[in-house]
Amino acid sequence: MTRQRRRWLTVLLWMLIAPFAAWAAGRVFGLESGYPTVQLIAFTPYAAVISLVPLALAVLTKRIWAAVAAAGVAVAFAVCVLPRWIADTGGGVPAGPTLRVMTVNMLYGQADPDQIVRLVRDGDVDLLAVQEYTEAGRAALRAAGLEEALPDAVAYPRADAGGSAVYSRFPLAAKGYRHLAGGFMQAHASVQVPGAAEVYVESAHPCAPMGRASDACWLADLAEQPAATPGGPVNVLMGDFNSTLDHKAFRRVVAKGYDDAADIAGAGLSTSWPYDDRWYFPSVTLDHVLADKRVAVRKVVVHRVAGSDHRAVYAELVLPKAGG
Template sequence: MLTSGPVRVAAASIAVGALTGSVVLTLMRVTTPSAVWFVAFTALVPLAVLGYALSAVLLLLLRRRSTGGLRRGLGTAAAVAVAGLLFHSLLVAPAFTGAHAALAAGGRPDLSVMTLNLRFGEADAARAVALAREHGVDVLVLEEVTPSARERLRAAGLDALLPHAAGSTSVTASGTMVFSAYPLSGVTRLPVRNGAWRVQVAASEPFTLFAVHTSQPLHGPARWERDWDALDRAVRAQAGPRLVVGDYNATLDHRPVRRLLDAGFADAARTANAGWQPTWPTRQVTKYRSPVGLMAIDHVLHSADFDVASTATAEVDGTDHRALLARIVR
């Protein structure tokens, strides 16, 4: 293996490229700079695990075929790759380790929550409602709900399924709505550009829901950061059981989300040991078509009052986001 000169050159190029890209992602995770493209790159931090693993294997193989100073240099680079692999493995480990909530056979969670970005109202409304019905959803948070999408949701039977609603529609990306099987009260709009609401949900054990859709950072990280500052203050100021649900336009590696995690919140997918569960992009929309999801930017964060039995994602035609469902227990 790696016996010919051209093969070794190609392997070295791949190893250097993978290691360099992974080191950049590590720096993004550690420093979380505010420049627009750096914010975007931070969303890809979990992919560094693959880059470090690939570069470590190739560098160690090349080292076996080398001598002298080159051998020492390759050994140093391989050590960097292994260290990076260990660091990023520790970041993703919480998704695969530890105890999580379990349901008895045939049991039902205390609360089933779903969120979906409708992509300017173009998502298949009937499919969205069918998913909510199929999974026994109690609370549904929808982003980018246009007036026409609201009518299609009504025609598909959403109002009969979840009769309590809060929020508003919009012809822009700021149409965020909550649909619930339980009465809603204390509906308060938060100063978040794409629409965010604080709502009291009168479930059997009441809780506060934050329905979230922050700005897209590529449109301006300063606006994105202002949204997160407002949301962070509102969430921290609220006492009692809380869920923060919606399109974050951020991953768990972005500093604003990490602030909430440091404040005692947990991500439902990680609590459930769901593993790698990206929500964007999907194969459904030409502009962002991708054979695989690249990042998890839709989330259900929960306070310590909740546990999570499982999470799952599902594709819906017409939108570049996957629906995210969480089965929650108290």
């Protein structure tokens, strides 16, 4: 190979590394701001895998400095992404009452109610959070027998995507809703699980960052998510957050005293959206169960639900004992 060709190959290699370096820096330092960086940062796990290509090329072509730079980029991605794939088993799971929860976005109430009820029964679900909850969706869930399995509810159906509900096996108290700046509602309530401290549950659904016009409401809605209360009820915040652990705004929510259950269980790379046959781009993890740090996580599983573009997220949580 001539010297000129070698030089051009080196230039091309650095040009391949540069965008991944910029992406990794943006993720590490939380530099996403507005369209399109907010949208792109959700695909960081895919960028992490593809970033290994320029590293391999640098090694194979013996470009030492390019290989060092590419390796640094790959390490930065690995630090951000790989922990979600590794279960946090430190100390094991303490003894305490088990709370089984699930969250599902019904896509304007169109999700298959029979499948949702089957998942509730098969998983022995105690609390179900529902987003994009409509009158038609409520009627369909009732007809499918949901209220037989989860007899109490705090429900605010709407004709658009802003409806919200929480269904419970145990009696609910202090029922209400949070009306977000973006227009969506978040149903919430308190529930007393036998043998456990009081639990506060909320069905989360900030608006989606679909472009320049909606990025502001997305940030405002995430900022409005309630903080955990270490001296009060055990908080469980679950739903369609329209954000991933790669978004700084969502990490700020988690930092309010929560753990992401899937992250703790080693299932943080299980994707939840889009799962509608009309969509073709790579899926990301928008649906989450956040539990405050007094709660242990036994497992997290995602389930595809016919009629919805979101997967349901199921989690088995271990609550602190009452008075503990």
